Amino acid sequence: MGERLRVAIAEDHYLVREGTRRALEDSGVVEVIAAVGTAIELEQVVARQHPDVVVTDIRMPPGHHTEGIDAAHRIRAAHPRVGVVVLSQYAESTYALELLGGGTAGFAYLLKERVGDPRQLVHAVTEVAAGGSVVDPDVVAALVSGTARGRSTLQALTDRERDVLERMAQGRTNAAIAAQLHLSESSIEKYATSIFAKLGFRDEPETHRRVAAVLTFLGDAGRARPL
Amino acid sequence: MVGHDWSVTIRQRLPALLLLAGAVALVTTVPVVFVDHGVAKELPWVSGIAVFFAAAVLVWRRRPDHPAAWWFAVAGALVVIVQMLDGLLLRISASAEPAVLAWAVLGYQLTSTVGMVALAHLFGLFPDGRVRHAYERRVLTGLWWLLALPPLVLLGRPTLLLPSYHQLADVPNPYHLTGLAPLGAVAGVGVELLPAVFVLGAFLLVPRYRRADAADRQRIRWLLPPIMFAAVVVAIDLIAWRRFPDGSPSLVAEVGLTALWILAIASLPIAIAIALLRPTLLDVDQVIRKSLVYGVLWSLIALTYVAAAAGLGMLAGRRFPLGLAIALTVAATLLFQPARRRLERAADRWVFGRRADPTRLITDLGATLAETLELERLLPRMADTLQEGLGLRWARVRLDPSAPLDAEEPALTVPIVLDGERLGVVECGPREGGALSEGGALSADDEAVVTTFARQAALAVRNVRLTAELERSRARLVRAQDVERRRIERDLHDGVQQDLVGLIGQAARVRSHLDDESAGSALADLQDGLHHVLADLRELAHGIHPSLLSDRGLLAAVEALAARSAVPVSVWADPQLRDRRLPEAVEGAGYFTVAEALANAGKHAAANRIDVSLARSGEGLRITVCDDGAGFDPATAVGEGLANLSERLAALGGRLEVASHPGDGTTVTARLRAADG
Numbered sequence: 046m047g048e049r050l051r052v053a054i055a056e057d058h059y060l061v062r063e064g065t066r067r068a069l070e071d072s073g074v075v076e077v078i079a080a081v082g083t084a085i086e087l088e089q090v091v092a093r094q095h096p097d098v099v100v101t102d103i104r105m106p107p108g109h110h111t112e113g114i115d116a117a118h119r120i121r122a123a124h125p126r127v128g129v130v131v132l133s134q135y136a137e138s139t140y141a142l143e144l145l146g147g148g149t150a151g152f153a154y155l156l157k158e159r160v161g162d163p164r165q166l167v168h169a170v171t172e173v174a175a176g177g178s179v180v181d182p183d184v185v186a187a188l189v190s191g192t193a194r195g196r197s198t199l200q201a202l203t204d205r206e207r208d209v210l211e212r213m214a215q216g217r218t219n220a221a222i223a224a225q226l227h228l229s230e231s232s233i234e235k236y237a238t239s240i241f242a243k244l245g246f247r248d249e250p251e252t253h254r255r256v257a258a259v260l261t262f263l264g265d266a267g268r269a270r271p272l
Numbered sequence: 273m274v275g276h277d278w279s280v281t282i283r284q285r286l287p288a289l290l291l292l293a294g295a296v297a298l299v300t301t302v303p304v305v306f307v308d309h310g311v312a313k314e315l316p317w318v319s320g321i322a323v324f325f326a327a328a329v330l331v332w333r334r335r336p337d338h339p340a341a342w343w344f345a346v347a348g349a350l351v352v353i354v355q356m357l358d359g360l361l362l363r364i365s366a367s368a369e370p371a372v373l374a375w376a377v378l379g380y381q382l383t384s385t386v387g388m389v390a391l392a393h394l395f396g397l398f399p400d401g402r403v404r405h406a407y408e409r410r411v412l413t414g415l416w417w418l419l420a421l422p423p424l425v426l427l428g429r430p431t432l433l434l435p436s437y438h439q440l441a442d443v444p445n446p447y448h449l450t451g452l453a454p455l456g457a458v459a460g461v462g463v464e465l466l467p468a469v470f471v472l473g474a475f476l477l478v479p480r481y482r483r484a485d486a487a488d489r490q491r492i493r494w495l496l497p498p499i500m501f502a503a504v505v506v507a508i509d510l511i512a513w514r515r516f517p518d519g520s521p522s523l524v525a526e527v528g529l530t531a532l533w534i535l536a537i538a539s540l541p542i543a544i545a546i547a548l549l550r551p552t553l554l555d556v557d558q559v560i561r562k563s564l565v566y567g568v569l570w571s572l573i574a575l576t577y578v579a580a581a582a583g584l585g586m587l588a589g590r591r592f593p594l595g596l597a598i599a600l601t602v603a604a605t606l607l608f609q610p611a612r613r614r615l616e617r618a619a620d621r622w623v624f625g626r627r628a629d630p631t632r633l634i635t636d637l638g639a640t641l642a643e644t645l646e647l648e649r650l651l652p653r654m655a656d657t658l659q660e661g662l663g664l665r666w667a668r669v670r671l672d673p674s675a676p677l678d679a680e681e682p683a684l685t686v687p688i689v690l691d692g693e694r695l696g697v698v699e700c701g702p703r704e705g706g707a708l709s710e711g712g713a714l715s716a717d718d719e720a721v722v723t724t725f726a727r728q729a730a731l732a733v734r735n736v737r738l739t740a741e742l743e744r745s746r747a748r749l750v751r752a753q754d755v756e757r758r759r760i761e762r763d764l765h766d767g768v769q770q771d772l773v774g775l776i777g778q779a780a781r782v783r784s785h786l787d788d789e790s791a792g793s794a795l796a797d798l799q800d801g802l803h804h805v806l807a808d809l810r811e812l813a814h815g816i817h818p819s820l821l822s823d824r825g826l827l828a829a830v831e832a833l834a835a836r837s838a839v840p841v842s843v844w845a846d847p848q849l850r851d852r853r854l855p856e857a858v859e860g861a862g863y864f865t866v867a868e869a870l871a872n873a874g875k876h877a878a879a880n881r882i883d884v885s886l887a888r889s890g891e892g893l894r895i896t897v898c899d900d901g902a903g904f905d906p907a908t909a910v911g912e913g914l915a916n917l918s919e920r921l922a923a924l925g926g927r928l929e930v931a932s933h934p935g936d937g938t939t940v941t942a943r944l945r946a947a948d949g
Binding site for chain 2: 057058059060061063064065067068071104109110111134135136137138139140157158160161162163267268269270271272
């Protein structure tokens with residue numbers, strides 16, 4: 046086992062903060078170097094101790110609005126190599142988009158109950174540390190109830206391609222999608238290539254393309270058109 | 273009686289004496305006149321004079337103390353006496369000695385002059401018979417100099433000046449002095465123009481009318497219809513006689529014309545009598561009769577209009593080909609139309625118009641109150657109503673009487689009092705066309721009107737205050753509700769939801785430390801259960817007050833709603849709304865409107881698609897949610913949710929419209945003021 050990832054946690058609720066700390070430390074791949082209760086303290090910790098990843102709540106004192114997301118962007122601007130995992134009570138894709146909209150690399154948006162699913166939590170931490178990105182499948186699922194049909198940006202996709210994209214957006218691998226749709230993995234790969242081409246992500250690395258496709262899916266949902 | 277003032281006695285007795293003489297004259301002259309000139313020719317004049325006399329007697333008997341009645345009685349008696357003298361003159365003109373005739377003519381002319389001057393007084397001092405302006409006294413007193421004319425005529429003219437309309441042969445004047453001939457000629461013209469004195473009196477009435485108060489104006493206006501009617505009759509007469517150039521109209525036409533003349537001549541004294549005795553005969557409380565007056569006036573105007581247009585058309589028909597004549601007639605019809613409309617408006621104003629009757633004022637006030645519910649606008653409008661209604665130079669309704677004002681001292685100040693609380697004051701300037709010192713003062717009637725007005729104003733002010741207070745408290749309630757919703761959502765989010773997450777984490781950890789498989793699977797079930805509880809709780813908190821609404825505003829929250837909707841939703845929005853936050857209460861009401869409408873469209877209407885639009889309209893916000901679902905009949909079935917929303921919007925000064933029809937989809941429109949109510 047190599048060097049453990051150094052993680053700082055910001056969470057104002059004691060039980061959740063400690064739960065997160067335990068879940069990460071129990072994995073053995075993470076060392077929690079600080080656990081604080083506000084976004085301001087988190088930024089100070091980052092400036093002093095240079096963690097690899099920060100795991101932060103969104104709504105924290107003093108304002109109880111979107112301090113976590115704002116801090117994430119400031120931290121990224123000051124320390125481009127620090128990965129950010131935002132833990133949220135909100136299933137609205139709007140917050141996820143605010144986090145990832147300006148660039149997906151090194152950002153993850155997870156619902157808070159992943160504290161009870163250490164594997165997913167740790168996966169997100171290691172993913173953002175490596176410059177990847179993760180969006181909680183439940184956030185996508187909230188949008189996936191047949192409403193993708195009729196959306197403007199996704200008009201170019203066939204029904205089958207939309208099915209594949211939806212599952213992709215929920216974080217499923219090609220193999221899982223193939224199993225669900227009773228298709229071969231190679232045909233899923235073909236669909237994926239076609240989707241990326243239609244959405245204009247042809248020349249990017251595979252992981253980025255997948256998240257970009259997810260973002261397109263999220264961003265298109267309910268977005269208002271100008272009057 | 274000792275110290276009896278004979279001039280006063282004569283003044284008091286004169287009308288009675290003259291009227292007695294007039295009665296004798298009337299009885300003796302009428303048969304003579306009829307015999308000499310024929311009933312048909314004289315009937316209009318005789319009946320006119322008789323009615324004049326009767327009206328004068330009536331008024332004098334009812335109001336012997338009234339100065340105008342004095343002049344009316346004198347004029348009425350003299351008119352009859354003059355008529356008798358005229359008949360007498362005609363009788364003796366052929367046979368009498370020139371000297372006798374000369375004295376008779378002098379007597380006739382003097383009496384007629386006195387009669388005319390009396391008429392000038394009657395009209396010039398109408399309706400109260402009192403001098404109001406110095407120039408009135410100067411003009412009217414100056415008229416007595418006209419009595420010098422008949423003697424000058426007697427001394428200066430070579431022939432006697434017999435009434436020209438009798439077309440008598442010249443009679444040499446035995447008293448004629450050659451040296452005075454030029455003076456005699458001028459005086460002769462003067463005597464012939466004596467009836468113009470009556471017109472002079474009428475002219476005096478014009479400035480008097482403009483400065484009169486409403487009650488006197490109403491009296492004066494009584495004279496207008498008979499004058500207008502007389503003008504119409506004159507016009508008809510002229511036209512009719514032109515149609516029969518040989519001077520022999522058909523019997524029907526002659527009878528008709530005679531009847532019209534009787535009406536025309538008799539209507540003036542009747543109008544005078546009404547004006548002096550019962551000026552409020554057609555007052556506002558008798559709106560039906562007023563409408564009748566208006567109806568008659570309108571008919572007259574319409575008749576004149578039709579006659580004018582048709583007359584022109586007939587004239588054109590004689591001279592031009594038919595097509596051109598028709599075109600001309602149409603053109604004439606159109607051209608006279610504006611004139612007719614103006615006349616109708618004038619008639620309307622005259623009958624119903626700007627008068628200081630309390631009922632009308634209160635009616636106007638009622639209209640003002642119905643239209644306005646803001647004090648800043650209500651008070652000036654109330655003042656306007658008062659000013660216009662009483663014909664004041666200015667009027668003011670103030671709720672803060674202590675504030676100093678650089679303005680004219682009010683002629684009348686009436687407090688606005690309600691339940692002992694002094695709410696403000698109504699202040700009235702002087703009447704239009706008169707300083708406070710002379711004629712601009714307000715009468716006791718006016719004061720009564722203003723007092724009534726102030727009472728209404730007090731009720732109105734309280735009404736407006738209560739309404740405003742109600743609106744404020746409704747808005748406060750809605751805001752309080754919003755605050756409470758946010759607080760509950762925050763408590764859920766920061767409390768129970770966090771606790772649950774902590775418990776989920778603990779359960780996971782316990783499970784990872786357990787080797788017991790059955791306990792592990794029980795813990796997994798527990799975890800699942802906690803997940804479900806958390807998800808439900810999240811939905812609940814979101815439904816109570818979505819955090820996105822407070823964090824990112826209305827548009828973002830609506831977009832999130834649209835994204836989660838089971839039915840495809842297209843959102844359209846004014847791009848400016850993305851960066852502009854609205855007051856919390858407005859955003860809340862807007863959001864819950866969209867949420868409710870989307871829920872209804874999905875649940876009840878089975879819609880296939882929904883369009884949501886958020887547009888700015890003026891200072892406000894217009895939100896529409898339009899679905900293609902089953903629709904319903906809004907008259908019978910607006911759901912409780914929408915009804916609640918409607919109240920919520922109304923509390924913020926907005927409103928909700930639901931347009932739907934079975935089979936035609938539903939459109940819900942919410943209009944909101946963007947400023948915080």
